[in-house]
Amino acid sequence: MLPGLAAALARELVRRVDDDQRATEEVHRSPTPAARRCLATCRESNAEALRAIVRRHAWPTAALVGAPASTAALMILLHAPDLAFQVACRDLIAQAVADGRCPAPHHAYIADHCAVELGQPQFYGTRIDPLTCCPYPVRRPEGLDERRRDVGLAPLDEQLRTLRLSG
Numbered sequence: 001m002l003p004g005l006a007a008a009l010a011r012e013l014v015r016r017v018d019d020d021q022r023a024t025e026e027v028h029r030s031p032t033p034a035a036r037r038c039l040a041t042c043r044e045s046n047a048e049a050l051r052a053i054v055r056r057h058a059w060p061t062a063a064l065v066g067a068p069a070s071t072a073a074l075m076i077l078l079h080a081p082d083l084a085f086q087v088a089c090r091d092l093i094a095q096a097v098a099d100g101r102c103p104a105p106h107h108a109y110i111a112d113h114c115a116v117e118l119g120q121p122q123f124y125g126t127r128i129d130p131l132t133c134c135p136y137p138v139r140r141p142e143g144l145d146e147r148r149r150d151v152g153l154a155p156l157d158e159q160l161r162t163l164r165l166s167g
Helices: 003-029 033-057 067-079 083-098 104-117 141-150 156-166
Strands: none
Touching: 003 033, 003 067, 033 067, 033 083, 067 083, 067 104, 083 104, 141 156
């Protein structure tokens, strides 16, 4: 890919995540139907843009667009209202991680997200139920912290402590 095109994709991804964050903050400040519609529209537009990028260039890996933009793409994907698209990208991200083109935590987050959305236990414990502040069910919990360490995530207790302090 041409360097200018990669830089343009990177700017677009980061801008779209910034738009999502602003719309999310507005919903938190003023949870009106209009604010919720604005957030939903933003997320659908972001997902459509990411679909187009993936169709043309495959998953926007850190090797392709840089780490911040690749993380932005993951955030867009996690907020996308299309589970089939998320599952398809999960597999692209898994391959990119295996090839060293994407950080391992990216796969952990999307794999757990898809598992929870599909009603299956998650593998890395990254998804936390906002009502209980506990992780959604985890497959083989006895090896959870080892799996998390293998992909560069902190132990679950640390993640939960951080969430409680920020909440």
